[in-house]
Amino acid sequence: MGDTQRPAKKTVKSRPKPASTNEPQFVQLLSPEGRRVKHPDYDIDLSDEEYRGLYRDLVITRELDAQGTALQRQGQLGLWPSLLGQEAAQVGSGRALRPQDTVFPAYRELGVQWCRGIDLISSFALFRGVDLGGRDTVADRFNMYAIVIASQTLHAAGYAMGVAMDGAVGTEDGEAVIVYHGDGATSEGDFNEALVWAGVFNSPLVFFCQNNQYAISETNARQFRLPPYRRAEGFGVPGIFVDGNDVLATYAVTRGALDRARGGEGPSLVEAYTYRMQPHTTSDDATRYRDEAELDFWRAKDPVVRYRKWLAAEGLADESYFAAIDTEAGEQVRALRARVMALTDPEVSEMFDNVYAQMPAGIAAQRAEAVEFQASLAEPSTGAGSDVR
Structure with a gap:
C-alpha cells in the first residue's frame, strides 16, 4: 500500500465459526488452555x-526463525x-508427510523444511543473497521457495497430475503432494x-492454506467474502477448517487429507487458521495496520505454550526435558549462525551459469561485460584529482 493509505486498526475478533451445522466443524484437539479436546x-x-x-520441533523451529530475524x-x-x-501449522503438517510425498512451499516454510530433514542453510543463503536457494529438489522432494505469490500452486497441480497419470496413487504407498500458501494467495x-x-483431474494434491489473517496489510475481510475452506466446495474439492495453532489437530487433519490423496480420492483444501505474530517480512511495518490488543489476543493462543502445558499436564515431559530442548535449540542456533556468517x-559470473544448456551469444556478451565491470571496481583510480594512498 502507498504511504498515503493507512489501513484502519483492526478490531479483535474471535475465530470464525461455520455458518450452519451442515458445514465442516472447526477441528481442534487442544484448547488454547492446553486441554485435550x-x-x-x-x-x-x-x-x-x-x-x-x-x-x-516447535521450539527449535521458533528459535531458528528468530535467528533469521x-x-x-x-x-x-x-x-x-x-x-x-x-x-504448529508447519510442524503438524510437516510431520504428517511420508517420505514419498512431495512438497511445494511458498517462502515461509522453515518449519516444514526442518521436519523434512532438509539442510536449512539453503533458505538462509537465499535471503542472504549468495545463491538462489537451489538444491536437489528431486532427491529432497521439497521444491524451491516460490516468491511469486501462488505460483507454486500451479507447479504443484501440474506435478500432482503427473503423479496421477503415472499411476502412483491408489495404494497406501502412493505419493501425495502438498502445496503451502497463505490466505493472500487465494485471491x-x-x-x-x-x-x-486439481479437481477436474482428481489429482493427489493437498492445498494447505496457512490463514495468518493478513496478505501483507490486507485483512481477510478485504480479501474474500467466504473463507478458503468454504470456497473449495465450488471446485468440487472438500475443505477442512482446522486450528492452525494446535499441532495435534493440524497433524491429524493433514494426515487424513494426505491419506485421501494417496488413496486416489483426489485433492483437498486444508485451511489452518493461525496468526502471523511478526510483520509480513522484515521490510514490513505491521504497526500501521494492527494494534497491541490484537497481538495480545493471539499471544493467549500461542502454539508452543499450549502444547507445553498439555505435555506437562499429561506427565509426558517435565522441566528437565523442557530445559534440555532449550539447550539443544541454542546449539542449533549457534551452529546455523556460524554457517550463515x-x-x-x-x-x-555465476548468475549467468547453469541457466541454459548452451549459453546464447547475447547472454555470453552480458556475462563478459559483467565480469569486466566487476574487475574495474577492484582497480585503483588513476584519473585527475585522484587521491590514491
Whole structure:
C-alpha cells in the first residue's frame, strides 16, 4: 500500500465459526488452555516419544526463525519472512508427510523444511543473497521457495497430475503432494486455476492454506467474502477448517487429507487458521495496520505454550526435558549462525551459469561485460584529482 493509505486498526475478533451445522466443524484437539479436546472425525494416537518430538520441533523451529530475524536486523540477511505464531501449522503438517510425498512451499516454510530433514542453510543463503536457494529438489522432494505469490500452486497441480497419470496413487504407498500458501494467495488467479485442474483431474494434491489473517496489510475481510475452506466446495474439492495453532489437530487433519490423496480420492483444501505474530517480512511495518490488543489476543493462543502445558499436564515431559530442548535449540542456533556468517559471496559470473544448456551469444556478451565491470571496481583510480594512498 502507498504511504498515503493507512489501513484502519483492526478490531479483535474471535475465530470464525461455520455458518450452519451442515458445514465442516472447526477441528481442534487442544484448547488454547492446553486441554485435550475430542473430535468425532479426527484423532491422534502417537507414542510418548513422538509427542515429545513435536515439542522439540516447535521450539527449535521458533528459535531458528528468530535467528533469521536477528541476522537480518544485523545486516547479514537482505530479508527474512518470519513464521512466529505459525509453528504448529508447519510442524503438524510437516510431520504428517511420508517420505514419498512431495512438497511445494511458498517462502515461509522453515518449519516444514526442518521436519523434512532438509539442510536449512539453503533458505538462509537465499535471503542472504549468495545463491538462489537451489538444491536437489528431486532427491529432497521439497521444491524451491516460490516468491511469486501462488505460483507454486500451479507447479504443484501440474506435478500432482503427473503423479496421477503415472499411476502412483491408489495404494497406501502412493505419493501425495502438498502445496503451502497463505490466505493472500487465494485471491490470485493461479490458485483458482490450480484448484480447477486439481479437481477436474482428481489429482493427489493437498492445498494447505496457512490463514495468518493478513496478505501483507490486507485483512481477510478485504480479501474474500467466504473463507478458503468454504470456497473449495465450488471446485468440487472438500475443505477442512482446522486450528492452525494446535499441532495435534493440524497433524491429524493433514494426515487424513494426505491419506485421501494417496488413496486416489483426489485433492483437498486444508485451511489452518493461525496468526502471523511478526510483520509480513522484515521490510514490513505491521504497526500501521494492527494494534497491541490484537497481538495480545493471539499471544493467549500461542502454539508452543499450549502444547507445553498439555505435555506437562499429561506427565509426558517435565522441566528437565523442557530445559534440555532449550539447550539443544541454542546449539542449533549457534551452529546455523556460524554457517550463515561463513557463506561466501558468489562471483558475478555465476548468475549467468547453469541457466541454459548452451549459453546464447547475447547472454555470453552480458556475462563478459559483467565480469569486466566487476574487475574495474577492484582497480585503483588513476584519473585527475585522484587521491590514491
